[in-house]
Amino acid sequence: MSDTFNAAFGAFHEALVGKHALPDDIEDAALAMKRAHTRMWSAMMKSGHQHIGYMPVMSADYHSLIMYMTAESFAEKWGVPKAWVLALPMNIIIDPATCYMRVKSEDVLKHHVSDGTVDDILYAAFLEGKEAGLILEDDVFMFERDPAAVTYTKANRESLSNLAGEYDLTSDEYMDMKFGDGSDDWSFPA
Numbered sequence: 253m254s255d256t257f258n259a260a261f262g263a264f265h266e267a268l269v270g271k272h273a274l275p276d277d278i279e280d281a282a283l284a285m286k287r288a289h290t291r292m293w294s295a296m297m298k299s300g301h302q303h304i305g306y307m308p309v310m311s312a313d314y315h316s317l318i319m320y321m322t323a324e325s326f327a328e329k330w331g332v333p334k335a336w337v338l339a340l341p342m343n344i345i346i347d348p349a350t351c352y353m354r355v356k357s358e359d360v361l362k363h364h365v366s367d368g369t370v371d372d373i374l375y376a377a378f379l380e381g382k383e384a385g386l387i388l389e390d391d392v393f394m395f396e397r398d399p400a401a402v403t404y405t406k407a408n409r410e411s412l413s414n415l416a417g418e419y420d421l422t423s424d425e426y427m428d429m430k431f432g433d434g435s436d437d438w439s440f441p442a
Contacts, residue, residue, distance in 0.1 A: 256387040257378050261360070264332060265340055268355045274344070278321050279351040285314040286346050318344060322353055333380030339364070339373045369398040 296306035323337040341363035416426035
């Protein structure tokens with residue numbers, strides 16, 4: 253990692269190794285999702301010889317929602333970007349007796365490097381750390397990102413720029429106009 257990112261994120265990681273109880277609202281949601289997932293799995297297994305109607309519902313990834321809710325909560329508590337929490341080598345334990353996040357002491361790079369490239373969550377942590385003023389603005393990301401991630405984000409950036417240009421807006425202004433604060437109602441199926 254780059255010098256300031258390495259120092260700041262490394263100190264953050266080191267300080268948090270261990271167990272951290274999930275807030276009550278996340279614990280309640282996680283346990284409810286776990287129970288619903290168990291019931292859904294049972295329904296799918298009992299009817300799989302007749303139809304696969306539950307399979308699309310089964311593919312819903314409640315683990316990602318729990319991870320994101322946990323990252324939001326602990327990021328606010330610890331005063332860091334969400335990506336910093338998600339980049340920690342950790343796991344979340346959901347059990348009726350106790351729900352917690354366990355931050356592991358393993359090397360962050362070992363956790364995020366494969367085939368010579370880093371997981372993009374580490375790059376997100378770098379960018380969000382800059383935005384939050386936790387690392388120096390002139391700090392440079394020292395690792396190679398996965399070429400697929402680079403291609404994907406470049407295409408998204410170009411597409412966003414083109415869309416924003418059609419409205420004579422900056423990309424940030426277009427995103428605010430299009431997505432607001434994310435509090436819109438949902439409808440299912442999405």
